[in-house]
Amino acid sequence: MAGQSSIRVAVNGYGVIGKRVADAVTAQDDMELAGVADITADWRLRMAARKGYLLYASADEHTEAMREAGFDVAGTLSDLLGDVDVIVDCTPKKVAAKNVETYRQRGTNFILQGGEKHEVTGHSFVAESNYESAIGRDCTRVVSCNTTSTVRTLTALKRAGLLRRARGTLLRRATDPWESHLGGIMNTLAPEPEIPSHQGPDAKSVDPGLDVVTMAVKVPETLAHLHYWTVQLTREAVKAEVLDAFRASSRIALIELGDGLSAINVVKEMMADLGRPHENLYEVALWADMLKVEGDELFYAYMVDNQAIVIPETIDAIRALTGRERDAARSIAATNRSLGIGAVAEASGG
Amino acid sequence: MAGQSSIRVAVNGYGVIGKRVADAVTAQDDMELAGVADITADWRLRMAARKGYLLYASADEHTEAMREAGFDVAGTLSDLLGDVDVIVDCTPKKVAAKNVETYRQRGTNFILQGGEKHEVTGHSFVAESNYESAIGRDCTRVVSCNTTSTVRTLTALKRAGLLRRARGTLLRRATDPWESHLGGIMNTLAPEPEIPSHQGPDAKSVDPGLDVVTMAVKVPETLAHLHYWTVQLTREAVKAEVLDAFRASSRIALIELGDGLSAINVVKEMMADLGRPHENLYEVALWADMLKVEGDELFYAYMVDNQAIVIPETIDAIRALTGRERDAARSIAATNRSLGIGAVAEASGG
Amino acid sequence: MAGQSSIRVAVNGYGVIGKRVADAVTAQDDMELAGVADITADWRLRMAARKGYLLYASADEHTEAMREAGFDVAGTLSDLLGDVDVIVDCTPKKVAAKNVETYRQRGTNFILQGGEKHEVTGHSFVAESNYESAIGRDCTRVVSCNTTSTVRTLTALKRAGLLRRARGTLLRRATDPWESHLGGIMNTLAPEPEIPSHQGPDAKSVDPGLDVVTMAVKVPETLAHLHYWTVQLTREAVKAEVLDAFRASSRIALIELGDGLSAINVVKEMMADLGRPHENLYEVALWADMLKVEGDELFYAYMVDNQAIVIPETIDAIRALTGRERDAARSIAATNRSLGIGAVAEASGG
Amino acid sequence: MAGQSSIRVAVNGYGVIGKRVADAVTAQDDMELAGVADITADWRLRMAARKGYLLYASADEHTEAMREAGFDVAGTLSDLLGDVDVIVDCTPKKVAAKNVETYRQRGTNFILQGGEKHEVTGHSFVAESNYESAIGRDCTRVVSCNTTSTVRTLTALKRAGLLRRARGTLLRRATDPWESHLGGIMNTLAPEPEIPSHQGPDAKSVDPGLDVVTMAVKVPETLAHLHYWTVQLTREAVKAEVLDAFRASSRIALIELGDGLSAINVVKEMMADLGRPHENLYEVALWADMLKVEGDELFYAYMVDNQAIVIPETIDAIRALTGRERDAARSIAATNRSLGIGAVAEASGG
Structure with missing residues (x-):
């Protein structure tokens, strides 16, 4: 990619995902x-200012409050849109849907997060599964943390010719650490009302060929999701084959309970x-x-860091949309290198 | 059973299970x-004294301390054994194994709890599955809360001719409420190291014909276990058939999320x-x-109150061992009546 | 009170407090x-129906939904008001304020809970402090759980001539068990923004002579509040005097860590x-x-069961408003007897 | 300090504190x-190896296991002691006491953590209070997290001539995040049995002139301690004076609830x-x-990160013992610079 100018990326919404995307974009050579x-x-917002990020008001009416609070506001979202190749929308659920109209009117390529519906973009993205199909599109949706991990692991089994059908039970962290004073659940378990839960069907928005059913339950912790799977293989197999299948993905890290990594808090440590x-675990830790x-x-079973797992996917999605890198493996390798992905597997002797 | 003298029952260990067994024995007409x-x-111990229960020291060396604390001690375990038809051992894991020798030497029929191994008694008990095979034995083991619920529900499916194989994910409460100041887990999830977890094989100690595999994980709450199941049926079926199969068990209560019973804390309320x-849920709440x-x-999915579910089973096991009631259905009905089992289903419109 | 007809009481709002008030009213000889x-x-609502309580719709528009759900609805709140001596309002905060207008128009005596402001009734009630001043009034407010415990304990010290000023740190449970799937806080501590927190001033609404300042913080548990106090006495004193002062209140139960009651979960057990x-702790457990x-x-330090502590106060407030019992001690004794208050102190050897 | 050779520091025990001390030592220009x-x-241990730290076995018998696990072991503790100016002992409570004999026999200067008793070293250290008295000693004890924060804040008030006496309620996190799968407390509050709790008297081991009493309670979270204080001032004062007194300490960071920092999880974020x-908060966040x-x-009220607050103190204690820096302010400034202390106050507009 030598000689090319950098891909100019904007982030709308500086929250749990937005700040991680901003940091990750900054870490790329080509962005x-x-x-x-x-x-x-x-x-x-002071945290963003401290890093030297240019600040914009998502809507005009916020500019003044931001300036009064002492921030150097470079402009509004509208100004920002005119100056970028891609915008990554990391705003809360219902807000994003409205923003899409703006992005479309301005002709800015955009990426949504998994809280939005597949239909809004018509394309749902997981790098190891369907990078190529996003090339040249004007928008895509990086699927949710749960779906991303499901697609990564089932794609690995599928490529090894082992996957017939998968049935999963998903334990979902109740809220994120930074918002855990505002809500959550306490000393209880709250099943999701519908079986199958939405994650199974959502995986099919990336790969319609997957036979997957999920059940989900909210659990009283803030660290990460935990998935348990029962998979019907295409044939009898041995453990080593399955581990090799997972190892073929650079974004699945094999860890061991016997090594002391015996609970999700230890993996975060x-x-x-x-x-x-941010103690980011970008990999599926299996x-x-x-x-x-x-x-x-x-x-x-594996652990999913809902705050971090979609970050490398988002970086790859940026490259795919702009078409600046047409080879999935090369984009994935570049992203991995920039974020240190691989260290978990390596440090686990995996 | 008119005209017969009552079955005399002793309880060794007045903890979470012991106190519930003592109360339940007291509630029986024939005990x-x-x-x-x-x-x-x-x-x-003052709580036991307050209910008028006769107090014995589990071992000689405790008698004095109990008397010094002002308790009226009727004697030691040895005195108690000479005077009963059955003793229910509710002591902690390793203690129970030692007690067994004493019970055997004294020729007292005994019941162990699910923390002990099947081999110690050679018989594992769930009333709806194998009541009859315990009749006339000198001992049995009431299986653990998790296994009891598994056997109850799979037996129901089996009797309806629907069960081929069952795969379960078991979310286990980390500790009991009354001990939650002494230990537990905090803001994490801790997988059980082995797959299959022990509960699956344990179900086969009651019914060797079951094809069941379980995975288990400790979760940071104290109220109850929660099980998620994927079952391969013997044939295509409709929902109504399955619900009827479960309804055929008096110890499975069908509840509805749509009725407001949307999490395990609500069911406890x-x-x-x-x-x-003790807010006991004796039923499997499905x-x-x-x-x-x-x-x-x-x-x-269903909820299992680990403190309460084995209580009715223990009462039935007492009747089976003594042979005073040779019909499982009649014992179950008597136990249910005395404990109000049926109220949950009834109150749920189930 | 022989020969008199019973006091007819209505409860508006069958939630955490309402259901306990309904049960407690039912337990009174004179109500x-x-x-x-x-x-x-x-x-x-089925739980209320099951107890044989007559059901009314709080507002007309709910009658139909209740009937469709199979409930036998006796009428609306308006019908109920015409038939009672006192109504106890246990509805959520903002709802209660509106109800007051209705109660006043209908001329029905009413009792509000501590979520409402003092000004709404002009009188705030804690039985051991100011029972007499409520006699013959048309309304009063039973103060909040935190304030009730503060007034009970400080009144005890005041009556012994020991109280100069009190400074408290209040650890507040984040939400109630039955609602803990809907909200709360997780793995954090959330200070109340204002010092003094509102509980200190609120105690003065009952007894303006108290010199009390409180600071409060929300903690991630659902069982009970816990208060720590530093009190400046009027003079040097010995521990026995202070214990005697607290013992003089029938609604303060002295417990001992050394007796095994070493954390709030144990006291609930x-x-x-x-x-x-409902495992109600009506007393301040100190x-x-x-x-x-x-x-x-x-x-x-002491423990406050926020769901239960105001129940005996509410019963006393009913008697005071109607003037059927003009002696505080006699009302308190009758309430205590009906609810078993005294058992904790007795069972604790206190 | 130009021209001088670096202070050679060893760390015994690579746990919560040990790993942070190791990182902090590495960050110093003069160590x-x-x-x-x-x-x-x-x-x-792989985490330590990954950073290039030389690894030693704390006791001979561990060397082989470490080598078998693939670690490059440089020697045993004994080898390490011969080669350093100071060893920082970060081993668990009872282990440290034994190590002291070894350090003394080898004539190695050593620093203990706050879990040990004052008597073992005869000196207890908080940089802003008594740096000078540690100069040239062969050992000291960096006091516990709770005591460190108490001494920092009360020293600030004392220097401003404002402190008469202080009464504190200390909410203690139940366990550390990386061990929260092994123990802790769940949905309860557990008071420390003794009033005063040990932290008050412990502060006097640093500054005998402090009039301080503390009460403590374990709370079900893992992030940080939270202290509430009621202080009797020497005279009437205004808020600005008090804030200035606290601002005079570089290790107290003033933050604002009104800025969104409304609970301890937010400050960690x-x-x-x-x-x-490690999301270290080295400052007292008030x-x-x-x-x-x-x-x-x-x-x-303020927040204390029990994992991090003693790290800068330990670095200063190293300098004091070796006598390489005889000026407290200069050592504190160097430590602060290396760890970025000051950023919280700055980022908070404080």
């Missing part, structure tokens, strides 16, 4: 963060020890020693 | 609580509203509206 | 529950063992062995 | 990490946003807008 747009004017910003193959059935 | 043995001398002692049948696959 | 009004039509409905006197300073 | 000693051979390793002065009484 440039044009600015971040938001509506807050408190400590959160490892991320801190690795020096990862317990290799716990995994079991019995005849043609496969059982396993 | 009499001979006394409870324990080693504590604090508020817990309902137990309090029903006036149940969400009927969430249950889904797709072709020959069945998906459902 | 009669005329009915309960609510707006729900799910399992919660004791309530279950005592057979209290740790006697932890309490410390150093010179003229006093330090102590 | 060098000679190595870390531990007994583990799992992922935790800010640390992540600041890019702090809410300025919540702080209240009423006449001669002062009320305030």
